[in-house]
Amino acid sequence: MRYFIYGSPIFLKSNLISIKSIFGNFKVESNFINSYIISAHSASLNNKKSEINFLYRVLKILKTEKISEKNYLEDIKNTLIKTTIPNKKIRLECVDINSRRGYSAKDIEVYLGEYLEKIGAKVTLKNPEILCYIILFDMNCHIGFISYKKLSFIDPGRHYKTLSSGISRAEFKLMEAFDEFKIKLKPDQIAFDLGASPGGWSVLMAKKGVNVLAIDQGEMFSDKIKKLNINYIEATTPNMSKFKKNNIQILHIRKKFQEAIGFLDYVKKADIITCDMNISPEEASKAVLLFSGKLKKNAKLIFTIKCKTKFAKKYVEEAKTILSKHFKIESITALPSNRQELTLYGKFKN
Numbered sequence: 222m223r224y225f226i227y228g229s230p231i232f233l234k235s236n237l238i239s240i241k242s243i244f245g246n247f248k249v250e251s252n253f254i255n256s257y258i259i260s261a262h263s264a265s266l267n268n269k270k271s272e273i274n275f276l277y278r279v280l281k282i283l284k285t286e287k288i289s290e291k292n293y294l295e296d297i298k299n300t301l302i303k304t305t306i307p308n309k310k311i312r313l314e315c316v317d318i319n320s321r322r323g324y325s326a327k328d329i330e331v332y333l334g335e336y337l338e339k340i341g342a343k344v345t346l347k348n349p350e351i352l353c354y355i356i357l358f359d360m361n362c363h364i365g366f367i368s369y370k371k372l373s374f375i376d377p378g379r380h381y382k383t384l385s386s387g388i389s390r391a392e393f394k395l396m397e398a399f400d401e402f403k404i405k406l407k408p409d410q411i412a413f414d415l416g417a418s419p420g421g422w423s424v425l426m427a428k429k430g431v432n433v434l435a436i437d438q439g440e441m442f443s444d445k446i447k448k449l450n451i452n453y454i455e456a457t458t459p460n461m462s463k464f465k466k467n468n469i470q471i472l473h474i475r476k477k478f479q480e481a482i483g484f485l486d487y488v489k490k491a492d493i494i495t496c497d498m499n500i501s502p503e504e505a506s507k508a509v510l511l512f513s514g515k516l517k518k519n520a521k522l523i524f525t526i527k528c529k530t531k532f533a534k535k536y537v538e539e540a541k542t543i544l545s546k547h548f549k550i551e552s553i554t555a556l557p558s559n560r561q562e563l564t565l566y567g568k569f570k571n
């Protein structure tokens with residue numbers, strides 16, 4: 222059996238260790254940076270054994286055929302029609318790795334979609350039941366299907382780009398974390414966002430109706446934020462009765478977290494705390510604990526573990542040792558938009 226696997230572009234060795242822990246013996250048939258086509262005999266796919274998850278996607282391939290320069294699109298189409306196309310509403314997604322053919326993934330999806338419609342298959346972007354993935358790799362076309370409920374897209378970069386507010390690239394990381402950990406925020410909840418500038422995470426939460434206390438000594442992109450119709454102010458004194466009354470969605474405390482603690486006397490307990498500060502995991506974890514006195518039970522924590530080197534485990538241990546005093550660690554994952562860092566998801570215990 223063949224699989225398409227897509228993992229962290231930074232922790233490449235760890236990707237291979239994770240693949241080994243899932244499959245035992247495997248052979249890499251094609252590899253381009255963090256994408257792999259492997260063949261393996263058995264798999265315990267639901268049984269992720271590693272403590273840290275470095276792999277974004279592990280997908281079964283049902284059909285593989287060679288494709289040629291000359292008949293690029295035709296060959297892809299011919300591979301697709303050799304599969305048993307499910308009689309359900311299908312969405313197509315193409316991932317074209319190291320392609321030099323001059324067709325975008327979207328061009329290929331449109332071409333295949335039009336063909337499938339002609340032959341009576343149900344192709345749709347709205348409420349699909351099945352995701353059909355077409356992976357083009359080393360002049361091979363690999364195809365598979367998965368229930369849309371299990372997986373709604375293959376290429377995270379493409380997916381999240383269309384949803385971004387454009388404040389910062391960091392925003393993708395939080396979108397991915399919310400999806401990966403199935404976190405749904407509700408209007409009128411309260412968030413503490415440590416290391417909030419220039420505002421990507423705060424804006425994402427504010428757009429969901431959450432009131433965000435954004436803490437960072439750096440500047441927020443206030444003009445861009447206001448253009449998004451988000452009610453934003455910079456707090457100069459700790460009198461924050463305005464926060465709720467005036468429907469302020471982002472209140473920016475323009476201070477280091479060490480100097481922002483006093484402001485907490487004026488806010489209600491928070492439902493979520495996020496931390497993306499670019500400081501050591503040890504310092505950042507201690508910062509989160511400082512704010513934890515103002516968290517509701519089961520409040521969620523999203524925390525990026527910045528790894529100065531590629532020995533991720535060392536930094537994970539630093540963060541875990543401190544955070545686990547007050548948080549149940551649910552997951553530690555390399556998300557597609559994480560660079561040299563991992564994302565930790567936890568829940569406040571007290």
Ligand SMILES: C[S@@+](CC[C@H](N)C(=O)[O-])C[C@H]1O[C@@H](n2cnc3c(N)ncnc32)[C@H](O)[C@@H]1O
Nearest residue numbers: 389391416418419420421422477478497498499
């Ligand atoms: C990666 S950026 C955060 C990006 C942000 N999540 C976004 O979505 O736009 C890291 C931020 O941590 C902030 N930071 C570093 N040390 C801090 C401290 N002691 N207190 C507050 N913020 C700090 C930096 O000023 C910087 O803006």
